[in-house]
Amino acid sequence: MKFRAIMGALCAAGLMCGVSAVQAAESIEVLHWWTSGGESKAVGVLKDDMTKQGYTWKDFAVAGGAGAAAMTALKTQVISGNAPSAAQIKGPLIQDWASQGVLVPIDSVAGDWKKNLPPEIDKIMHADGHYVAAPFSVHRVNWLYINKAALDKAGGKVPTTWPEFFAVADKMKAAGIQPIAMGGQPWQDLTLWEDVVLSQGADFYKKALVDLDEKTLTSEKMVGVFDTVRKIQGYFDAGRTGRDWNLATAMVINGKAGMQFMGDWAKGEFTNAGKKSGTDYICAVVPNTDKAYTFNVDSFVFFQQKGQKAATPGQLALAKTIMSPQFQEQFSLYKGSIPVRLGVPMDKFDDCAKKSYADEQVAIKAGGYVPSLAHGMAQPDAAAGAISDVVTKFMNSQEDSKTAVQALAKAAKTK
Numbered sequence: 200m201k202f203r204a205i206m207g208a209l210c211a212a213g214l215m216c217g218v219s220a221v222q223a224a225e226s227i228e229v230l231h232w233w234t235s236g237g238e239s240k241a242v243g244v245l246k247d248d249m250t251k252q253g254y255t256w257k258d259f260a261v262a263g264g265a266g267a268a269a270m271t272a273l274k275t276q277v278i279s280g281n282a283p284s285a286a287q288i289k290g291p292l293i294q295d296w297a298s299q300g301v302l303v304p305i306d307s308v309a310g311d312w313k314k315n316l317p318p319e320i321d322k323i324m325h326a327d328g329h330y331v332a333a334p335f336s337v338h339r340v341n342w343l344y345i346n347k348a349a350l351d352k353a354g355g356k357v358p359t360t361w362p363e364f365f366a367v368a369d370k371m372k373a374a375g376i377q378p379i380a381m382g383g384q385p386w387q388d389l390t391l392w393e394d395v396v397l398s399q400g401a402d403f404y405k406k407a408l409v410d411l412d413e414k415t416l417t418s419e420k421m422v423g424v425f426d427t428v429r430k431i432q433g434y435f436d437a438g439r440t441g442r443d444w445n446l447a448t449a450m451v452i453n454g455k456a457g458m459q460f461m462g463d464w465a466k467g468e469f470t471n472a473g474k475k476s477g478t479d480y481i482c483a484v485v486p487n488t489d490k491a492y493t494f495n496v497d498s499f500v501f502f503q504q505k506g507q508k509a510a511t512p513g514q515l516a517l518a519k520t521i522m523s524p525q526f527q528e529q530f531s532l533y534k535g536s537i538p539v540r541l542g543v544p545m546d547k548f549d550d551c552a553k554k555s556y557a558d559e560q561v562a563i564k565a566g567g568y569v570p571s572l573a574h575g576m577a578q579p580d581a582a583a584g585a586i587s588d589v590v591t592k593f594m595n596s597q598e599d600s601k602t603a604v605q606a607l608a609k610a611a612k613t614k
């Protein structure tokens with residue numbers, strides 16, 4: 200009675216009325232790893248939307264690109280009985296968490312999702328025939344960001360093949376520009392390595408990183424992949440150890456370096472810094488990958504609260520908001536991605552996003568639409584982690600490519 204009386208008074212004062220007055224009591228704790236400038240701005244859109252709907256947003260941000268630290272924090276929370284309302288989880292990990300019996304279905308707000316999502320992605324949002332995850336956007340991983348002034352100063356052209364890439368890198372070096380900005384964490388190593396795998400063709404990528412086909416993993420072509428990565432490493436600076444991805448992006452934004460291999464969340468940093476594609480920087484695809492598209496789809500899953508098997512109103516509102524066309528548009532404009540929901544207008548997006556969208560359609564039709572291994576879309580944690588260890592070991596030692604390939608085939612067997 201007392202609560203109602205207070206809400207009634209608030210309503211009379213024009214502050215909170217009806218449903219939102221009741222919902223105001225629910226606080227939603229959201230675990231994510233969006234902490235860079237562009238990422239914070241993007242997740243801020245969701246926070247504002249939810250706050251407007253009367254919910255209290257409890258931010259549980261765990262810094263660390265690609266989410267390794269966030270995933271460790273999540274496990275601790277769930278084990279100790281403090282699961283957040285929602286957490287940033289993607290790819291096969293969604294099914295993993297669902298199989299633990301700790302998620303809630305969100306079907307009641309997903310009525311029109313099937314016809315508004317690409318089938319490959321709709322499938323990933325399900326477990327046991329129910330929607331258990333809400334998708335945000337599509338990130339393309341196989342991008343190469345180039346500082347335009349650095350490219351002009353070096354007198355180079357946008358590379359489309361590896362020989363062209365090395366020619367540009369040499370020209371930058373000769374012009375006194377650090378050719379590549381690279382960070383120093385295993386997932387960044389893996390991101391570059393999978394780019395080079397993709398440059399051998401989408402079929403090769405699929406056989407190697409989706410099917411984990413032993414013959415492909417130990418092929419001469421794969422030896423060549425490691426050789427190319429070794430060559431690219433020759434253009435890194437000495438200070439990359441431990442460097443975060445967004446600090447590497449900042450080097451390209453500020454002209455301290457010429458190029459960075461990174462997914463299009465990097466574009467969120469350029470946008471956040473007020474930089475324009477085409478004028479200040481160029482979004483090029485990784486050499487030899489123009490027909491292919493490594494996709495990385497962020498999503499949230501929703502955890503049972505206080506042992507309840509059904510989603511709370513706040514969780515349902517969150518899922519519904521994430522898939523709303525308006526949110527999808529604004530989130531991706533800040534994040535550097537493109538909306539995952541089909542039919543969201545692209546007219547407010549820049550040329551890079553329009554290219555991503557167009558290339559996505561081509562890649563889907565041509566069989567070049569492949570899940571990113573480095574971003575948790577292609578393999579369960581164990582195999583992806585073991586492969587990542589092989590790549591990072593190679594990139595941080597003098598190991599030869601043939602040895603790395605043998606280790607790779609062994610790692611692929613990790614269950």
Ligand code: BGC
Nearest residue numbers: 238263264265464495497574
């Ligand atoms: C996520 C992106 C994020 C990036 C860097 C990726 O794995 O999908 O949303 O911006 O990591 O943290």
